[in-house]
Amino acid sequence: MADVDIPEVTDFLAEHAPFAAVPREELDRLGRRLTVRYARRGTHLMSVGKGNDEVFVVRSGAVQITDENGSLVERGGEGTGFGTTALGGSPSRFDVVAIEDCLLFVMSSEVFRELADHHPAVRDFFSEQREARLRHALVSLPQQDRHSAVLQTRLRDLLRRDPITTTGGATIREAAELMAREQVSSLLVVEGDRLTGIVTDRDLRTRVLAAGLETTQPVSAIMTPDPVTASPDALAMELILEMTSRNIHHMPVVEGRRPLGMLTSTDLMRLERANPIHLVGDVAKAKDLAALVLLSQRLPRIVDQLVHEDATADGIGRIVTAVGDAIEKRLITLAEQGLGPPPVPYAWIVLGSQARLEQGPGSDQDNALVLSDEVAPEQLEWFESLASFVVEGLVACGYPRCPGGIMASNPEWRQPLRDWKRMFARWINEPTPEAVLRSAIFFDLRLVHGERSLVNALHAHVAALAPRSGRFLAHLARNAAHNEPPLGFFRGFVLERKGEHKDRLDLKRGGVHAIVEIARVQSLSKGLPQVNTLSRISAAANAGALAPETAADLHDAFEFIRYVRLLHQARQLREGQDCDSFVSPDELSSFEKRHLRDAFHIVRSAQQTVVQSYPLGFVT
Template identity: 55%
Template sequence: VRDLITRAPITIAQGATITEAARTMKEHGASSLLVMDGEALAGIVTDRDLRNRVLAVGLGADRPVQEVMTAGPVVGDADALAFEVLLEMVGRNIHHLPILEHDRPIGVVTTTDLMRMVQASPVYVVGDIQKQSDVEGVATVSARLPAVVEALVGQDASADDIGRVVTAIGDAVERRLITLAEAELGGPPVPYTWVALGSRARLEQALAADQDNAIIISDEATDADLAWFEELARRVSAGLVECGYPTCPGDVMATNPRWRLRLQDWRQEFATWLTQPVPDAILQASIFFDMRPVHGDSGLFPELHHGILARAPQSRLFLAHLAKAATLNEPPLGFFRGFVLAKEGEHADTLDIKRGGIGAVVELARVHALALGSPAVNTVARLQAAIAGGIMSEEKGADLTDAFEFISYVRLRHQAAQVREGRPVDNHVNPDQLSSFDKRHLREAFAIVRSAQSAMASRYPTTFM
């Protein structure tokens, strides 16, 4: 409960008049006032008390406030759970609760404070998104996402759990926007599947995420049908921008006709990547191997995915290119294990915790999963598949999994702090703002990633490339 208290209690002596109490409440913009007997809490008076016990009965405003206060009010403990306090207030039908610490008031919580906390619940947010009838409404609800992340970090939820929650909210936003667009356009002319790519496909989305999506269209589609999907993509993408998901700098979105294809064309695209790999093309294409269906026909994605998984383990040249790209994305750690920081620009003296930390593990896990033909898309699930498949030892796999969790959590904690301070959210962490414990463990985590990259370079030699 102490986490909900935003200011010290507004108090008045019990000998003060009702006029003085009303004036004090007005000056502080408070809806309640604690009435004190010295340092002890004697009672509470609320704006409802002034209305019902003073104005409604014509009581003189020069009377002592103690005549209209609630004496010996119900109180809450500073270390009680907010959920417990909410149940207490609902059960007693009270709207203001003084919070005590060592028998002295430290603040007041209201049902509004507690309901605001409930509204930051992921379930509540997703439920609200599904109720919206227009894009503006979806955008209003999705704006609560940063508060959800801040709350989860404050509750010490794991980075894996937070990533899944952020992903679920992102999915809900996208599905609602698609449904609204379909209602305006009329039903789709042929079956299709809208797919998420990248971090949201892996259930690992954080704040500051942009759009990564595509559309798989039934082979039955005519050229005329494709115009419907073009308009669908345009409307959904514009809606996502309004909801806080900027367009992808690399244009990996369904609005790009290259990523809005019939099933047979998608098969050909993946076949080219797997059998005729070109290094630059593989770098751009790697995100498409992190794909998950979000909306639409349930049969199109499995048809495409099963074919990719069957062919990938035999595509040695493709895996070698993908492995080489994964080893080039080095952690920001110097030879003597000092952090390598950006030297100039707006992010000078910070380290990019996503690129060489989180991103490096994602790329390593992706290569191993594709080499095994594993259907796993989530990074932790891919690492578990690598352990089960004998590619990594259980010890090395556990170390890399823990490193990934810790690096991801440092990023989320950094983003939560930016939310609290009202600053733009990013992935650039200033080591000076980390504790010595965090810096030590972050160095260790980066070293584990570097070791895993070295092992990958040995497993997928590039001498024949």
């Protein structure tokens, strides 16, 4: 560095993050490899869309950084660094302008790469900037490829009239007359200004007419007390999720306990995105497998609509899962109608993405049966018939068989509770790489139908054993760290090199699945009950297994990668193709490419945290 005092450079760098973490002698060497550049006020140092191969540090003066939309990202003075996101010629996502005369220290990409390789603190410092930008991207994402904000409508803005109410002491006849007069399908039952119950036209049919109940009885005799309610500040998307998962068609909107009005599935039809509610209801009434097959064919259109509106990836996953749950439950009910009542209590459980409420289009089926310990050998045939009917029915409805055979039709996954407990104890207490890899999916399980106590007992068993087995957790951690994000250092994405997905980007293995595995190991390490990945991340942070900043970053990365994958899958659905997670870079917008890189960097950083948390060196 000509005409510059090296000790002065070293002193300056040592006073500013992240260089303060670098030893003095290395800062001296770094100083000799820097150049100095002067920029007059108004000079554009970086421009959106243009490549860059240098990293800058402001020695004096000030710069302003704005994004591609012109929004202010940062104003920085002495010590401000920029340029790392566009290294290697990648198009810059930011404009950087000198707002004062500036003196800049400049290092080449080669120098910065060596520094970041040898000093994680430097790498992590600039990664944090990347993570903050990803969060900014998620905020602006709805404006990129989505056409309206109907699902972001507040419920208070959907209310069209004041609530129609009655009291618990009114007669059933009076309530029915009021409903007819007001032309509504439900009434809110109040005591003063407090909601106490709800009565629907279905209640009048099933609890009065069908039961032969006198209409002089009080309406409190047939109402649903303390109904599920929604906040007026909740979003339409949240209401759809709640009504779909519960298969209900009326939702009181309350402030505190004071009713503001009623929203129904008919009201939501105005949004043109409420089809899942009706689909779940229709599935529950399907009379046979043929009817279920026809109904299941409506799901791809719903997914396509939701993806291209303003639904989140998490919301879409929950809706797709709710439909899958409804189909599975109806198949079980149809099977029981044909087979007769079960000989002993049982629990039908789902595993993997469906258990995590993260099912997507084209997901295969993963299920199992937990039987009461009272089951006798001669009763096993009933459960074999049940499993065969449901598994075959799911195939007919578009849910392929699990390639690994993890289905209730496989006798290995149709066991009494005591045998399930033994299997989990063996996986946890005597782990081997192959066994843990094969069994990991079973640590994501959820009841769909049957005896909840059987599943609760299994969850409690796992929660008691897992935190105490360091070897088991180390194996899980190794699996989580093994799925490397498809990202090269300053080189863009790493694409598949051969096979049918050659030259495509795998969003699942080192993206979605890597985050799922990170969340799983950190959650199990604390014996937490959550199964959904985002819930696991939050719970792990609350329990101290993840730093709050890491949890927030993983949350954003998981949402963004899944959203990009859903866009890809929606395109495949429209073109009649099978859905997968392999995306051609040509499909991706520059916005998606830039922020996918940020998301993958977050995954890589979280994996390094996992590696440091567990003694992977002792796992063989």
